């Protein structure tokens with residue numbers, strides 16, 4: 821029996837009144853696109869309306885914290901929308917230098933701190949993998965493998981329902 825993983829996701833959460841932001845990087849786009857699709861698919865399964873899913877992109881994962889914080893501010897200013905949760909999505913793949921480690925660590929800590937700054941759940945949607953194969957597996961791009969983007973969508977709905985609405 822599989823041990824690791826989120827387990828059964830309780831479908832009782834009603835996402836029909838939730839407004840969810842997704843900020844995704846544009847590095848490793850084949851993986852990003854699969855993760856974003858998985859997150860949106862799961863959000864819709866919980867009843868989140870398409871018009872209440874606000875997607876913005878940034879160049880790379882290092883820009884996710886700034887883009888995540890500014891998306892909430894931009895939506896508040898332009899369309900008067902208050903988000904109930906945000907899902908930053910990025911894919912960091914180890915190269916031949918220490919660049920990967922520094923971006924993983926700094927971005928992860930910055931996103932964690934945003935949970936306090938923004939007062940809404942900021943879901944950790946950043947893959948930090950050693951190979952492209954690991955990224956494909958976690959984006960559900962290998963037969964029978966699970967798309968972690970779905971877990972992030974489910975986490976956003978649960979956290980927003982329990983602690984924001």
Ligand SMILES: O=c1[nH]c(NC[C@H](O)[C@H](O)[C@H](O)CO)c([N+](=O)[O-])c(=O)[nH]1
Pocket residue numbers: 845846847848879880881882883910911912913914915919920923
């Ligand atoms: O999202 C990523 N950004 C990456 N670098 C760009 C970085 O996030 C910034 O966009 C860039 O440094 C400009 O600030 C990556 N690598 O360098 O390998 C990567 O794998 N993934």
